[in-house]
Amino acid sequence: MIVRTLTVGPFQENCYLLADGDTREAVLVDPGDEGARLVAAIEEGGLTLRAIWITHAHIDHVGGIAEVKRHADVPVYLHPLDRPLYDRVVEQGMKYGIRIEAPPAPDHALADGDVLTVGALSFGVMHVPGHAPGHVAFVGEGAVFGGDCLFAGSVGRTDLPLSDPRALERSLLRFAALPPATVVYCGHGPATTIGEECRSNPFLTGVARLKMQ
Numbered sequence: 001m002i003v004r005t006l007t008v009g010p011f012q013e014n015c016y017l018l019a020d021g022d023t024r025e026a027v028l029v030d031p032g033d034e035g036a037r038l039v040a041a042i043e044e045g046g047l048t049l050r051a052i053w054i055t056h057a058h059i060d061h062v063g064g065i066a067e068v069k070r071h072a073d074v075p076v077y078l079h080p081l082d083r084p085l086y087d088r089v090v091e092q093g094m095k096y097g098i099r100i101e102a103p104p105a106p107d108h109a110l111a112d113g114d115v116l117t118v119g120a121l122s123f124g125v126m127h128v129p130g131h132a133p134g135h136v137a138f139v140g141e142g143a144v145f146g147g148d149c150l151f152a153g154s155v156g157r158t159d160l161p162l163s164d165p166r167a168l169e170r171s172l173l174r175f176a177a178l179p180p181a182t183v184v185y186c187g188h189g190p191a192t193t194i195g196e197e198c199r200s201n202p203f204l205t206g207v208a209r210l211k212m213q
């Protein structure tokens, strides 16, 4: 498995170029900005892009889709509960004074329990609402691409439109139940592991306390 982290745009969002090293097939998880740079990384790696997987539709995770799709017209996978955010990307950008090109409509509606593949690699879709209503994580191959749910030492904001703090708490329980060695590729900041976060992340140690009650 090849995982290349490309940190893009004013929000320093982590887009992940995820590929099967044998078949050279790849997906982009959350192409949030700098589409041309993402396309260059795919070409440099000698990879063939097969799909775009979106954890959630905040601007910093979807702003590069339009440009990437001009170079490789691959399907976009999104959970339908994030469609209201996806369809208002231009308005989301205006709130931050950022001009964003509206992405083409998504091609596939994700649901909890779906299995996605790239080459011989396989990932389950875990619906983890809270930061955003249609937030999903892609879980497989000893890793989780967790978007903005869980960060190293922190969690995603729940004060944004359509956020839900109670839902995030339930979603964090699902993260905490993954094997401790699972590598967490976060939407912002460094990667971590489930074990490390269960030990040291105050939001997850709080979750652990709830579980014992």
Ligand SMILES: [Zn+2]
Pocket (backbone or CB within 6 Å): 056, 058, 131, 132, 148
């Ligand atoms: Zn977000």
Ligand SMILES: [Zn+2]
Pocket (backbone or CB within 6 Å): 011, 013, 058, 060, 061, 148, 187, 188
């Ligand atoms: Zn983000």
